[in-house]
Amino acid sequence: MNALEVENITKSFGDFYAVKNLSFKIPEGTIYSLLGPNGAGKTTTIRMVMNIIIPDDGQIKILDQKMDEGMKSRIGYLPEERGLYPRMKVGEQLLFLAEQKGLHGQDARKRIDNWLERFDLTDWKFKKTEELSRGMQQKIQFITTVIHQPDLIILDEPFSGLDPVNTKLLKDIMLEMKRQGNTIIFSTHRMEQVEMISDNICLINKAEKVLEGNLNWIKQQYGKNTIVLDYVGDASFIKDIPEIEKTDDYGKFMEIKLKEQTDPQDLLKRLVDKIRVNKFEVREPSLNAIFIDKVGEKNAQDTVSH
């Protein structure tokens, strides 16, 4: 069974298409990431899945049913623009939002206490939300997303603004949810996280789908003509080597795409005389490279600069 099926959805605001003919399927129990530069239509897509925005055309099926209000309590949703009631106490806030997901009384209270303990926030239960740091508020928001044990968890840019400690915490919980059989869909433009935890991806650009499928399969399609180089020295000469199609230089680290039918061995021979090679790895392209390749240099720079 698919946790989510999106079929040919379209949404326009006036003359502007936010999402155009988008289709994808998410198998149950997987982690799915929705990628794309800013303004590509990720958030609009997610809002349509959440029934907050109604699509002009197309169909959305969640857990084999048509989306309706009743389904909302089987879904956990963390919006991109997230906030909390600033003047409510943390405990009351969680209780209110849990009640909105159909939890009540003792059960709701117990779950709130458990989560607060897990996130080390028990001492803050009776504090006003506005007194919490941004990181703490993000944890509260995450609790509201998962407190009702939803079958489908939708996270819009969940990692943005998180410090490394909280990023790890969130990643661990996402994997734990997956092990419990839940399905997670999240949007991002930070490729490292996608590569580490996603099963499937969908790349959207300018309202339309560019690429979709299993992450490993996609990488294999791109072939093993990428070299990751870890070096010391002046490597500026590399980009002028005729057998090289493209380079992405980070100063100590470089991702190199070779032209078809080029032997990596030849390249290595040329390098060792001029620079110190610490690592030379032949592999599939990184998702970052695929992203830039598909979306285009200019567009991708806009994204990366964020």
Added chain:
Amino acid sequence: MRKILSVIKREYIQIVRTKGFIIGTILGPVLMAAFIVVPILVQFVSVDQQEKIGVVDLTSEIFPELDNKLDQKLKDGSRRYLLEEYKPETNVEEQLEELNKKVLDKQLTAYIFIPEDISEGGEAEYVSEHVSDFDKQGNINRALSSIVIEKRLSGEGLDPEKIGQYMRPVSLTTKKVTKRGVEKDTGGTFIISWFLVFILYMTVIFYGQIILRGVIEEKSSRVVEIVLSSLRPFQLMAGKILGIAAVGFTQYAIWGVFGIAATRYSKSIITRFFPAASAFDMPTIPSYIFIYFVVFFILGYFLYGTIYAGIGSMVNNEKEAQQLVMPVTMFLVVPILLMMFVIKSPNSSLSVILSLIPFFAPILMLLRICVLLPPFTQIAASILLLILTTVLMIWISAKIYRVGILMYGKRPSLGEIVKWMRYG
């Protein structure tokens, strides 16, 4: 339904706990008490000072009688007006100039100049620094008039005893006729009408602003999208408006208890300290006025509350909101400006038409009900129109709210708002 209840509960608890609500609720009865007690106190307390008034009597006949007649007493039994005669001097103008100085030096509160020809129609003069104490001027005027008239009559050869009878003043009592009979009215109707209408006006604006601020807070803190992942925008809007309505009812209930206690016991309390106040009649308010008051508060609240909610969803912050709220608030201010007109002629066709306009009806129809109960068909018509308009406003606001609550950035133009309303 359970979700809406949870929203209502949240709104209710969050507001009832605020300092603003607690202070407002306590201050309400205090103001109410002040409203009832102060006029009574002013009437009986403020004139607690003896006043020295000079008299220049060119007839030299009037002063003794005036001294006799102006015998108003202070609370402690001493005379309120202490008259002091200044024998006319040869140069009267110089003498009056002298007295002017005494008034300015506060040796005298005032002086009275009585010309020789007063009985033949000459004008007496009252000279003081403050000439707006109508109570005192009235007393002096009445005393002088009756003395002069008595003199004229006795000049015609009438029996001084008979004159006393002839001079007895006519007393005029104001009575109000209603369906239930004739009642004595001591100006209480006016005070109560003004008071009830003012409470309605204040509370509708006050709670409208709370709705407005609540919607803006939800929107600007971005919590709204989390909430909307659980319930429909309309449910959230309805829950908010109902929750704040519950706050309003709580406040009214508290005020009601204070109000009943105040009207029932305030007189006996005041009379204990100021026995003279027993002359003041506490106005009685028929219960149907309270029923209509609650009906029109509910309708007015929902009409304006939904509009405020719609506006809140359109804007990004309170500053932007105030610009849009201004014209709406004007609809509440206009009837306040028209109050005096409606009180004076509650049944004129203009008053009838104004009180049927839904945006004015909560204030003006209630006012007409207080002043002079209009035919029931008119009340029913205004209530019906008000309900229809409110339903229409709920429909429009809900459509705007649904889109606006998730829109950030530039404030929408009218064209954009119309477009929002057409979104699926």
